[in-house]
Amino acid sequence: MIQESTLEAADAVFRQTVPAGDYFLKVIAAGQTLRILDLEGNQAADTLFYNANDVSERYSSMDTIREQGNIYLTAGSKLMSNLGNEMLVIVADTCGRHDTLGGACATESNSVRYDLEKRCMHACRDSWMLAIAEHEELGFTKRDITHNINFFMNVPVTAQGGLTFEDGISAPGKYVEMNAAMDVIVVISNCPQLNNPCNGYNPTPVEVLIWN
Numbered sequence: 001m002i003q004e005s006t007l008e009a010a011d012a013v014f015r016q017t018v019p020a021g022d023y024f025l026k027v028i029a030a031g032q033t034l035r036i037l038d039l040e041g042n043q044a045a046d047t048l049f050y051n052a053n054d055v056s057e058r059y060s061s062m063d064t065i066r067e068q069g070n071i072y073l074t075a076g077s078k079l080m081s082n083l084g085n086e087m088l089v090i091v092a093d094t095c096g097r098h099d100t101l102g103g104a105c106a107t108e109s110n111s112v113r114y115d116l117e118k119r120c121m122h123a124c125r126d127s128w129m130l131a132i133a134e135h136e137e138l139g140f141t142k143r144d145i146t147h148n149i150n151f152f153m154n155v156p157v158t159a160q161g162g163l164t165f166e167d168g169i170s171a172p173g174k175y176v177e178m179n180a181a182m183d184v185i186v187v188i189s190n191c192p193q194l195n196n197p198c199n200g201y202n203p204t205p206v207e208v209l210i211w212n
């Protein structure tokens with residue numbers, strides 16, 4: 001569902017551009033609004049969310065899908081935790097659909113899906129591992145890397161019940177915006193994947209904006 005934001009970029013209290021292949025990690029307070037902006041279009045932002053006060057509570061794709069009765073995420077979607085609590089609500093979305101089924105790219109899946117030689121290529125899981133290693137104070141480990149959302153990624157379910165990674169439906173300037181219902185740690189891997197069309201074979205930067 002296309003829903004435009006009512007917020008002005010000039011009023012944001014935080015703005016940061018995240019280059020392709022980098023991670024972004026920040027604690028967002030309950031009540032704040034987070035926007036991820038697809039600057040150049042067709043870019044996947046693989047995102048994890050944790051309760052900032054107890055990282056054993058984290059985003060759960062299965063709880064989110066069950067509660068909303070829909071496998072895609074868009075404006076109105078409540079992002080649920082593994083404890084059944086609402087973590088964030090998507091309040092604006094100009095892309096129209098986001099994936100939470102496909103998971104994130106990893107060196108292992110790259111070698112299985114594409115070629116053994118792809119094993120050395122940079123993948124989202126590497127970026128998350130680096131984020132965790134550089135933020136020991138937050139208390140999470142690689143065991144806590146679980147379900148994620150692929151903002152802007154087009155992963156339709158086929159008539160046969162399979163999943164495919166298709167060319168993106170996002171475009172330059174499209175964004176998704178969500179309001180935090182609890183203090184959350186957001187960890188984004190701005191996907192470096194080059195073997196499927198999730199980034200249009202040309203990974204590009206995204207921008208993160210936060211409003212109070």
Ligand SMILES: [Zn+2]
Nearest residue numbers: 105124191193
């Ligand atoms: Zn990726």
